[in-house]
Each structure stands twice: as structure tokens, then as C-alpha cells.
Amino acid sequence: MIGFAILLVYIAIFAGSFLAVRFLVRKTTRDFTALKTVTFGDESAVSANRIASVVSVVTIFLIWGSFTGSAWVPGFLHAPGPFVGDTSFSYTSEAPDGRRDDATVFVRVVGFGEPTEKFEVDPGAGFAHDDAVSMPASRSSTILFDKNDEITRKDGAHIIAIDGKPIMPGGELRTDAGRFVLTEKGAISFSPPAGLQMEPIWLPPPERVVERVVEIASEGYRGSTLWQHLGYSLFRVIAGFFFGALLGIPLGYAMGLSDWFRGWFEPIVEFMRPVPPLALIPLVIIWFGIGETGKIILLFLASLWIMAISARAGVSGVNISKVHAAYSLGASKSQIMRHVIMPNSLPEIFTGARVAMGVCWGTVVAAELVAASEGAGMMIMVASKFQLTDIVLMGIILIGVIGFGIDILMRKAENFLVPWKGRS
Amino acid sequence: MSGLSIENVSMRFDLPNGTSVQALKDVSLHLNEGELMSVLGPSGCGKTTLLNIIAGFLAPTEGEIVLNHHKVVGPNAERGMVFQQGALFEWMDVRDNVSFGPRMKRQKEAEWGEYVDHLLAVTGLAEFKDKAIYELSGGMQQRVALARCLANDPDVILMDEPLGALDALTREKMQGLVLKLWKETGKTIILITHSVEEAVLLGERLVVMAPRPGRIHKEYRLPFADMGVGADLREVKHANGYAETREEILEMIWDMEEEIMGRTEAQQ
Ligand SMILES: Nc1ncnc2c1ncn2[C@@H]1O[C@H](COP(=O)(O)OP(=O)(O)OP(=O)(O)O)[C@@H](O)[C@H]1O
Ligand SMILES: [Mg+2]
Numbered sequence: 001m002i003g004f005a006i007l008l009v010y011i012a013i014f015a016g017s018f019l020a021v022r023f024l025v026r027k028t029t030r031d032f033t034a035l036k037t038v039t040f041g042d043e044s045a046v047s048a049n050r051i052a053s054v055v056s057v058v059t060i061f062l063i064w065g066s067f068t069g070s071a072w073v074p075g076f077l078h079a080p081g082p083f084v085g086d087t088s089f090s091y092t093s094e095a096p097d098g099r100r101d102d103a104t105v106f107v108r109v110v111g112f113g114e115p116t117e118k119f120e121v122d123p124g125a126g127f128a129h130d131d132a133v134s135m136p137a138s139r140s141s142t143i144l145f146d147k148n149d150e151i152t153r154k155d156g157a158h159i160i161a162i163d164g165k166p167i168m169p170g171g172e173l174r175t176d177a178g179r180f181v182l183t184e185k186g187a188i189s190f191s192p193p194a195g196l197q198m199e200p201i202w203l204p205p206p207e208r209v210v211e212r213v214v215e216i217a218s219e220g221y222r223g224s225t226l227w228q229h230l231g232y233s234l235f236r237v238i239a240g241f242f243f244g245a246l247l248g249i250p251l252g253y254a255m256g257l258s259d260w261f262r263g264w265f266e267p268i269v270e271f272m273r274p275v276p277p278l279a280l281i282p283l284v285i286i287w288f289g290i291g292e293t294g295k296i297i298l299l300f301l302a303s304l305w306i307m308a309i310s311a312r313a314g315v316s317g318v319n320i321s322k323v324h325a326a327y328s329l330g331a332s333k334s335q336i337m338r339h340v341i342m343p344n345s346l347p348e349i350f351t352g353a354r355v356a357m358g359v360c361w362g363t364v365v366a367a368e369l370v371a372a373s374e375g376a377g378m379m380i381m382v383a384s385k386f387q388l389t390d391i392v393l394m395g396i397i398l399i400g401v402i403g404f405g406i407d408i409l410m411r412k413a414e415n416f417l418v419p420w421k422g423r424s
Numbered sequence: 425m426s427g428l429s430i431e432n433v434s435m436r437f438d439l440p441n442g443t444s445v446q447a448l449k450d451v452s453l454h455l456n457e458g459e460l461m462s463v464l465g466p467s468g469c470g471k472t473t474l475l476n477i478i479a480g481f482l483a484p485t486e487g488e489i490v491l492n493h494h495k496v497v498g499p500n501a502e503r504g505m506v507f508q509q510g511a512l513f514e515w516m517d518v519r520d521n522v523s524f525g526p527r528m529k530r531q532k533e534a535e536w537g538e539y540v541d542h543l544l545a546v547t548g549l550a551e552f553k554d555k556a557i558y559e560l561s562g563g564m565q566q567r568v569a570l571a572r573c574l575a576n577d578p579d580v581i582l583m584d585e586p587l588g589a590l591d592a593l594t595r596e597k598m599q600g601l602v603l604k605l606w607k608e609t610g611k612t613i614i615l616i617t618h619s620v621e622e623a624v625l626l627g628e629r630l631v632v633m634a635p636r637p638g639r640i641h642k643e644y645r646l647p648f649a650d651m652g653v654g655a656d657l658r659e660v661k662h663a664n665g666y667a668e669t670r671e672e673i674l675e676m677i678w679d680m681e682e683e684i685m686g687r688t689e690a691q692q
Binding site for chain 2: 319321322324325326327328329330331332335339340343344346418419420
């Protein structure tokens with residue numbers, strides 16, 4: 001139900017902002033693309049609309065805030081919240097001898113995360129007495145209305161109507177106060193209007209997540225500060241990738257340059273390539289335990305094959321004319337290696353390095369989910385056991401941000417170091 | 425005999441499916457030092473194969489190449505090569521590309537700097553010397569390739585359709601440049617081309633090859649290259665005998681192409 005509402009709102013914002021931007025923003029770019037008449041089907045004429053990107057990110061936070069009742073989102077944008085406060089309804093009980101009596105149930109609904117409080121009301125006249133119930137918002141509560149009545153269900157009394165409307169056991173009834181179901185045993189199950197907002201235990205509002213970041217950054221979680229947790233993960237990735245590249249690149253070169261090396265390592269590389277690094281976690285834990293060694297070896301293995309394959313592809317991708325030209329210019333084998341093959345393979349190696357970094361980052365989080373005493377993955381795993389959804393969300397967001405940051409850095413380095421990539 | 429000798433060279437490619445292709449059969453030629461020879465022939469007649477053998481990238485199945493009394497056994501700085509395209513080093517700027525040969529010989533910049541800058545000036549690349557290769561046009565890239573080959577000071581320059589990918593105007597300018605550099609440096613040059621016009625214009629000697637098996641069909645000695653040095657190449661095209669030679673060779677190659685087509689049609 002909530003999911004459907006969110007989807008509708010999302011589609012509405014997508015289409016609405018598209019039309020609004022289309023209507024309001026004139027295309028002012030006067031570059032070459034603006035002069036193209038054929039743009040549909042010409043991939044090079046498609047570039048990301050930055051307004052769309054900004055609206056997209058704002059929309060996610062808006063929907064998040066709106067459906068969690070965030071303090072950061074103005075109240076009129078909030079999705080309808082659950083009923084909180086005092087309400088009441090009456091029930092009509094019929095005794096076995098046919099006598100009927102009405103009594104009122106006063107319900108105090110408290111907000112998410114607040115404690116329920118017992119309170120007293122005057123029992124009133126008749127054999128059915130008034131009740132006082134306190135319950136959390138957005139939940140159902142089974143109300144044992146006859147606890148304090150003079151003629152209970154055990155004595156043969158049963159409910160025939162709620163707020164004057166007739167109801168049978170197993171039946172359902174909706175009034176302004178909420179939804180009522182009469183259980184088979186004759187008790188009242190009452191659900192006040194739940195609204196469309198999420199409970200924080202499923203999805204906390206964004207400010208709660210930010211508070212958690214501040215709190216964990218200053219006080220730490222499970223014995224390490226946030227930066228230590230992230231630093232551990234990052235250190236493992238960098239160490240594992242470093243060793244993977246250190247061995248993988250020369251291995252790939254050797255496979256690209258020598259029959260014997262290619263023959264020897266091809267079965268191993270081809271076998272290891274399709275094995276997802278995650279499948280190695282149990283074996284690595286058995287062999288090396290859950291400490292740093294095991295994690296770094298896991299990431300080493302994750303990046304080794306990727307780097308070896310990309311270095312080999314870089315060598316086989318060299319235009320034979322370049323090698324021939326270098327030979328007829330008098331270069332020796334080692335000079336060809338140093339001045340032709342190595343620089344020529346750099347673009348491939350960078351592509352491989354980006355893939356390897358992404359795989360390593362994913363693998364380290366997964367490995368920490370399984371077993372670790374610190375790290376981003378460990379943080380969210382432990383938090384999920386205690387249903388600390390805000391920490392879980394914080395961890396996921398930071399993992400995403402860091403992964404994205406790594407990729408941006410790699411791309412920057414690539415543009416700086418191999419500016420000729422894709423241009424020859 | 426000094427100069428370049430191609431002695432009874434044959435080349436057979438054995439294919440994995442058991443058949444074989446006779447790419448060259450008993451090709452013999454001698455080039456004196458400082459001669460410019462252009463090579464023409466229908467597609468697949470073994471021109472590239474012959475050039476690769478002279479460069480030392482391929483060993484012939486029979487015969488040998490002798491340069492200045494030494495048998496050619498592999499690629500070497502005395503035989504420079506200018507490729508059609510894609511042989512420049514994108515990771516170096518123009519000047520580093522041109523000075524590649526001397527630098528590989530571990531010569532100091534003092535030894536090669538002046539000559540490299542001279543070549544950059546002659547090829548009109550002086551103001552682009554710090555540019556990256558991918559920032560240059562196709563014609564400029566071919567001038568870099570030419571300068572790079574010359575900077576290494578080889579005895580023989582081998583060119584496989586060096587101007588094939590250029591537009592007509594750029595091509596004409598480059599032809600003038602080739603002639604100019606040839607006279608200036610006195611190098612022995614073998615130039616493979618698909619353009620009969622270019623072959624007649626630039627070749628002091630001209631060889632027409634025939635296919636299946638690849639062999640030398642006819643040889644010419646032509647005056648137009650000497651006339652073209654320092655002159656307007658378009659003028660040369662009006663010189664006596666130019667048009668006739670061109671038509672004769674065109675006809676010859678046309679007939680060969682026809683024959684190939686006929687043969688393949690008959691096979692079908
Ligand atoms: N590596 C090889 N393996 C098998 N056959 C080859 C090989 N290289 C060339 N050939 C064959 O040798 C013959 C001559 O090829 P070559 O490339 O020398 O022709 P070409 O005259 O340079 O043609 P083009 O003008 O199209 O460049 C062709 O029939 C070709 O199929
Ligand atoms: Mg060829």
C-alpha cells in the first residue's frame with residue numbers, strides 16, 4: 001500500500017518535473033549537438049540532463065522525508081501520518097438473559113517510539129464498564145473490553161454492536177475512529193488510522209541517519225569510530241588491490257608475451273575468473289581466520305584475475321604496426337616492453353583497475369558482513385541484529401558514497417595518465 | 425654490389441586447413457643507393473608481403489634480401505618503415521615520436537636535437553611539436569611518421585601506402601614532400617601505392633606486380649620523379665609521356681583485375 005503510493009508519487013514527480021523543465025527552461029546551449037537534427041538514435045547526442053539529476057536526488061530525499069515525517073520536509077508535504085492522540089468508541093454488550101448495555105472504550109494512541117501510559121477512567125453505570133487503553137500508533141491492539149465488566153464473555157455476554165453498528169464475531173467494521181475486527185473469541189481488535197508514513201524501525205527519517213553519523217563519528221560504534229570502521233574497509237581494499245595488481249599485471253604481461261606462461265596460467269585464470277570472490281569467503285575464513293590476512297588475501301584474489309586478464313588484453317591489443325615500427329627504429333626487446341607495450345596497455349589496465357576496485361569494495365563489505373571485528377560491513381551487520389535501521393542505512397549510504405568516490409578518483413587518474421584513451 | 429638486393433625471394437603461407445598460398449614466387453630486384461622505386465599491383469599480389477620481408481618482419485621461404493653486402497635476418501634500424509596509419513605512439517608528443525629512434529640508441533639530445541627540429545620544420549610540424557598525436561589531423565600524423573623514420577637515418581625507407589588514407593589535396597602536398605626529402609637525404613625508398621598516378625609521379629623506377637603467384641610483371645624507368653623535385657607536381661602531369669605511361673599501366677592492372685574476377689567467377 002505504502003509502496004504503491006510512493007511509486008505513484010515518484011512517477012508523478014518524474015513526469016511533472018520533466019514537463020515543467022521543458023516548459024520553463026529554453027535550450028540555451030549553442031554547441032554542435034544543438035545543430036543536429038537527428039538526435040533520437042544518435043547516442044553521442046545524448047548527455048545527462050543535469051537538472052534531471054538534481055531533481056532526481058532531491059526527489060529521493062523528499063520522498064524519504066515525506067514518508068517518514070521528517071522534520072526537514074515542511075509539514076504540508078508530509079504523507080498522512082498515523083493517528084496519534086485520544087479517541088474513543090462505544091460497544092454494546094448483550095448478556096445471556098437478553099439485557100443490553102453500552103460502554104465506552106477510551107484509547108490513547110502514542111507516537112512512534114514513545115512509551116504507552118496506563119490511565120484510569122470512571123467505570124460508569126450498567127453491567128458493561130468503560131475501559132481505558134493505551135497503544136502505539138499504526139498498530140492493532142486487542143482490547144479485552146470485558147475485563148472490568150460485571151457480566152464477562154465467560155458468563156455468556158457478547159458484543160453485538162460497536163458505535164451502534166452491528167457486528168458479529170469474525171466480522172469487520174470501519175468507523176471514523178478506525179478499523180474494528182471482532183475476533184472469533186469475541187474480543188475487539190482495534191486499529192486506529194495508520195496513515196501512509198513508515199515506522200522508523202523500517203525506515204527512519206533522514207535526520208535520524210545524520211544524527212547517527214554525527215554520533216558514531218564522535219562516539220564510535222562497537223569500540224571503533226566511524227572513520228576507523230571505514231578506514232579498515234578502505235585499507236583492506238587498497239592493500240588487496242595493491243598486491244593483486246602487483247602480481248596480476250606482470251602475470252598478464254607474461255601471458256601476453258610468452259607461450260609457456262600463457263599455456264601454464266590460462267587454465268588457472270580461466271577457471272578462477274568465473275568464481276565469484278564471495279564464494280571464496282568461507283574457504284578463506286577456514287584457512288586464514290577472520291583477521292586482516294584473510295581479508296587481504298580474499299581481495300588479492302578478487303583483483304588478481306581481473307588485473308591479469310586486463311593486462312593480457314592490453315598486450316594483445318597492441319597494434320602490430322607499432323611494434324614493427326619500434327623494431328625498425330632500432331628498439332630492443334626491453335625498450336619495446338618499456339616504451340610500447342606498457343604504455344599501450346595502460347588504458348586496458350585502467351579499465352581493469354576500475355572494475356577490480358569496484359569488485360574489491362563490494363567483496364570487502366560482504367566479507368565483513370560474514371565475519372569481522374571492525375569495518376563498514378560489520379557495522380551494518382551488527383546494527384541490523386539490533387534493528388538499528390538508522391545505522392544500517394547510514395552504513396549503506398556511506399558504502400555507496402565511498403564506492404562512487406573511488407570510481408571518480410580512478411577516472412580522474414585515468415584522464416590524467418592516459419589522455420589518449422579511446423582517441424586513436 | 426652495394427644497395428638493396430632482393431634475390432629469388434619466394435613466400436608460401438601454409439594455412440591451418442592444409443592448403444597454402446603462394447604469395448611471392450621468385451622475385452628478384454636490385455636497387456642502387458638513393459633510388460626511389462614505386463610498386464603497383466592488384467590487391468593481394470604480395471606487395472605488403474614483399475615489404476615485410478625486406479623490413480625483416482617475415483623470413484622468406486626461399487631466397488634472401490641483401491643490404492650493403494649483409495644478409496637481412498630481422499628488423500633493424502637501417503631499414504625504416506612508414507605505415508599507413510596507427511603506428512605512431514599516442515603516449516608521446518610529436519617531438520618524442522620523431523626522436524624515438526635516436527633516443528632508443530641512448531643518444532643525448534645534443535646529438536639529435538638539431539636534426540629532429542630541422543625535420544619538424546621541413547615537415548611543417550615545428551609549431552605542433554608539443555602536441556599529442558590524437559590532436560593532429562591524418563596528414564599531419566603521416567608527416568610525423570615520415571619525420572620519425574628520417575630522424576633515425578636509415579639506409580632504406582619502406583612505405584606501405586603511406587598516403588592511402590589522405591584526401592586528394594593533402595596527398596598531393598605529401599607527394600611533393602616525399603620527393604623533396606628523397607632528394608635532400610638521398611635515401612633508397614620503396615613506395616607501395618594503389619594510385620597509378622602517384623606511382624608514376626614519384627617512382628624513378630616503377631614495378632608492376634602480378635598476382636597468383638605474386639611476381640614482377642613489368643619494370644619501368646621513369647623521368648617524372650626527377651622533374652618533380654622542387655617543381656609543381658601538377659605541371660609534371662602534363663609532361664611528355666606521363667599520360668601515356670599512366671594509361672598503359674592502368675590498362676595492365678585493369679586486365680589483371682579482370683582476369684582475377686573472371687577466374688573467381690569461373691570457380692563459382
Ligand atoms: N599471414 C598470412 N597468412 C596467410 N596468407 C597471407 C598472409 N599474409 C598475406 N597472405 C596472402 O598473401 C597474399 C598477398 O598478400 P599481401 O598482403 O602481400 O597483398 P598486397 O599486395 O599487399 O594486397 P593489398 O594491395 O590489398 O594490400 C594474399 O593472397 C594474402 O591472402
Ligand atoms: Mg598491402
